[in-house]
Amino acid sequence: MMFATTFALDYEPLQWWELPAALKVWVQVAGAVATFALAIYSVAYLIQRPASAGKTGSRLGRVVVTLFALADACYVLALLSLAVRAAGSGAEGLRPAQPVPSGRPPVFSSLTDVLTFAAGLFAVLAVAMPLLVDLGTRISLRRIGAIARLSLKEAVRSRVVWVFASMAVIFLFAGWFVPFKPEDQVRNYVRVIYWSLAPLFLLTASLLGAFSIPNDVKSQNIHTIVTKPVERFEIVLGRYVGNALLLTAAMAVLTGMSLVYVLRGVDPQARKESLTARVPIYGDRLWFHGTAQSDKGESVGREWDYRSYIGGPHPATPQAPRQFAIWSFESLPGSFSDKQLPYFEYTFDIFRMTKGQEDRSVIANFSFADGQVTTVPQFQAALEKMRGELAQEQASLAKKLAAKNRDRVPASEIQAWKEQEQERIENALIDKYGIYEIAAEVQDYHTQVVGGNDKDRYGQKLARLVNKLQASPRQAAEGSGPAPLLNVLVSVDRQSGDQKLGVARRDFYLLAAERPFWINFIKGIVGLWFATLLMLGLAVALSTYLSGVIAWLCALFMFGMGLHVDGIRQIADGTNVGGGVIESTVRILGKLPGAAPLDRSPGASVIQGSDEVFRFGLRLFSRVVPDVSRFDLHVYVANGYDISWSQILFLNNFVLLLGYLVPWGVLAYYLMKYREIANPT
């Protein structure tokens, strides 16, 4: 099986074990914002406190004040803890550096971390308490439903739904303008569908969300609603739910049509190779041997550093250590049998240092080895020993074959016997050494299966090896956790020694299963649906205070920034090339290179200090920008990789959406509540 692919993720999806840490950060950030808001509110309240206000407030008010006080207290304690740690850091600096702990980091790294978390939690509770109380006591689902129905009717009457008919243009004419390699057909169709659906739904969601409440205010319809026994937040929720339902229905219809568009007339190559949803099991860790750093290979100067490279043994440098890229699998699912063989797939890049032989591919060696062989020299020694034994066995086999030929044994009988003997030799060596080696051609931008056309034969050997390893107990190495189950060592073969292979963690995996494409396509659309809901929520929340056009522009701005959140974070963290805004401007005007440091001078200090202030602001801003690239799942669909329900859709999409929209919901609650619309006073 071979198909052209460029499946590469620019980010590592959130793992389940990272969820507590992510929640902690969320509480800390949301808590800081909530504390800030409460502080401003407190100051405003104290200044504008009406004379009629009693000394004792409502019970809810007292709870909020208490929570706020607790939050403040925690912040003070956190500051104290920070101060103590800062004071002690001078003495710590004299001690030898502690080794970096391996494995998963703890959720809380220090007492300050715990205290800021606690403070954030109290602040969030303080801010959310009135809303929670309202949700429990005053908010009615029936009324929300009624407003949602109203929103739907309004949208239908205003012929908004016709905007979705524009997709017909894509369905009818896109085929004329979409060139593709046969194996790229599905990939390009999926790309075109996403490029079309995404702006259509995001723009529609932003328009619907941004203009619905301001239009109510403008047309004064809102007065007829708020004077009824309707909670103001119910209007917000109703509008949101109504528009979301409309968008969901439209998306469902267009998804069905898009699926028909993608699936019609698929080229056989594309059907065989891309119209699927592979379930990969990636190695837990990729590490290197023979390169300057153990966590990455060599750089060949490519602008995109997603992959790093290993080279082959070069005759000019025989003493140089052999370079390996090693995938460690902590565990593999179940046991394998003849019916369920382990197929390992790979997608490597090739960087040629010489022309090589024309029309001949680069050869790589895949060595599957027991994870308990912890060092590469140990592995190499075992491999050499195994190869020697294999050579002896082969020589012995050749002698026996010659004898059989002399004895005029029928050719078919000899062939059967030879295959049987080879099988026996290979099995014995696997059992003895726990190593199995396969040489295979590499073709870049193609995913290939280890073993190629003989994948079943090789799969049987690998099944034997993996089953053996799973049956044997894992021993923990001194000072670390248990050894991995399997290490796969990849190296460039001697005959392609001049060339380099580019590898990344996701370039090699065990193919666990293949699922239907259409389900994966729908999952991809669900990601887009989450993005649409996010845009809608953002627009609705902003429209509770801003006018329609301004709310719409702000929503677009926030979402647009979300598309470039990685770049923003790089600038905020100071990891981008060329420095901050002022430094970059100076470099551009002075025609200075981006990578060279500025000369040490008072001017440079001022520039960098100013940029530091700017970065601080940008860091705060980057916390409120949504990371919308996470909702773009088309890369999975287009390249035929399964989108998992739990990890990708729920954890990386739904939880993210919820975590982002909840603070905006709370903000919308307060903005709407205190907006001057038919207020009694």
Add this chain to the structure above:
Amino acid sequence: MTNPFQQQTRLRKLIYTALILALFTGSLMHRRFVVAEQARDLQLLETSRGEVELASSAVRQVLWGSRGFAVTVLWKMAIDEQARHKWNEVELLVGSITRLQPYFITPWLFQSWNMSFNVAVECDKPRDKYYYVSRGLQLLAEGERRNQGLLDREGRPRFPGNPDMRFHMGFTYQLKIGTSDEQNAMQCLLEMSTIDPIDRDPETMWAPGKEGREVNLKRFEKFCRDHPRLVRRLSNALDYNSPKEVVAFLKDNQVIPTRFSDQRNLADQASELLDVKAQFPVLPPKVADSRLPVPLQGYWPDAVSPALTAESLDVFLIGRTWFSYAQLPLPPAYADIGAVDPPIDILRHRLPKHMTTIIFRGYPCLGQQFIAEHLQKEGWFDADGWTIKDWFEPILGGGDELRVGVEPKYHSGSAWKKAYQLYRDHGLKNGLYISPELRGELSKKAEAFRKKHRVRPGERADLRQDIRVGAMGESYAAHQKLAWNDHYRQLTNFDSHLNESEAEQDPRAVQAHKWLFEAKQAARSGANPQALGYYEQALPIWLDLFLDYPRFRRVSSTQENVYEAQLKYLRLLQREKAGPLRTAAMIVAQLGCWPNWPPFDQPFANMLNEGQRLAIIPMRMFHGPLDRTMIFDVDFMLTNRFESSQDSSYDKEFKQALMAWSQHALPFPVYLGTPSHLLTQKVSWPGSTYTDGWVPLISPSAIDVIRGHMGLPSMSERRPPTMPAMMPGKMPGTMPQK
């Protein structure tokens, strides 16, 4: 009866209506006959620029003023996706960019180059490379169609197309398929693109055999006969050494850009051709023979015919076609090039933007030259074709071999002949070739101007306009014509091309190349004695050719090629005859020890140490048949005139006169050779100096270039090997002391 007010109102309405109708009709007529005509004349209409695409126009109209912004964003996205190696997305984005600005030539050129070169080179598999080269070419072809210009009713160009785009089509074919690192694989794929997928379907080439599936040799034989160049390239250049491997290659590369659709014709025997625009290799539209140089008339590849061309399919043929097509927007060729500014109608003609026009005009000839060279390189010379050994033994019987590619279209001599005709035609039309008679006449005429203004021949001069009259004006014009002719001939290296193509069409040259090719093949397969035989047959022919075509001898690339062949011959000879040569060397060395001759009853070699053996055995001063040959350069004697390098008439005339003179004094003719061999060979001995007029057959510079390539010391720097300090006679106990 209506009242006067109503009548006035009615009259006013009638007048208004009439005015409206008159104005409307007038504006329509004005638009139709004045505005539209002017717009067409000034090429302001989309339809006058080339093909129009409705969707592209619609999108551009919809974008209004934000087209620039959209293009910038798309360009940035394309660069980002390219950095991330997402080639399919780059392709989509590039398509959008070019559609948004179809009349801006640079994006077409840049992005097609980007796809064909930058994207293609990132792929390791030739099939993937080939796909992106084809996509780049198809993109540029689309751009060319959008800017193709317009013909008038007589079929003449009313508005010119873009010569640069057309040229880049040919150039990309040439560089990416003709001469790239993977040229053999790419050329195989190109040829496969032109073969009906039914004819190259690997499934039809299998048949059940004794050991499972075997190649159906009958079917495969037909394939070899129909496509000998493809099979030979696979076998000789890519080492596909059996029918099974060739069929496996066809299988691996079954789906490639092609000329044919999936639909079969009514007889179900062949595939339907794709629309001309969708085919690959993409070719320019048919051009009337009257607009082509005579040697190319009737040879334009026909994209609507399954056979495509009557010539042997070659990437350089496609290149030549595009280069020829690129000439059409140029102004007509002008024989007084340089001397007088040619008249150019800027609405009907266009000049190339990035290349001197005269060099640009020479590319069709160059394309034809590449075709001829390529045939030679692959081993196609004459009616002997290619003999396929071993593969077809089971169906042909013992000893029989299959001979393919014997048709005249595979003969390199014919291709060279066409190249010569093209160069001559090109030279005559563009003032690069001046016949000896005309040259003499012009030189005579130019004397007056040169004498009066003290101008040397070949020196460009500027005479005031008011005195360019009468006899002096004519003399000045003659001088200028000759001076510019010299300049452009040097600029375009025209003489070398002309002389080379003239000599290479000679059947002896074809034969000599063939033997050199056979020698190389034999040496590659280890048949050294046969290889030596081929070399020994070929090298004397080269000597004859150099003597018969003295200007051809001066072409540096020819000298280098022949000298390289001789060096390879010498290396092979030393290797093959190592035993006798070593013995001879030892005997000479032994004799050289006189009067202290070593004892003859034991082998001399055993008395030597390693250093001494090394000094005697490797014969560094080993000369080949062409090394010591000197010839008399007639041009040198004729005051080293530059212009005489265009044809051999001076040389021939001189030698004929010499022979007539020498024979005249005798009672009967005694010289039995040909005039060209007269006064042309002498052997120079080491240390001899060259006398005036005598030059080595192979120039020292050509020798040094090749020796440098082969890692040998330069001849000019070469010194005889220093003898070891201790001679055998001084070795204790080995030689008798005097």
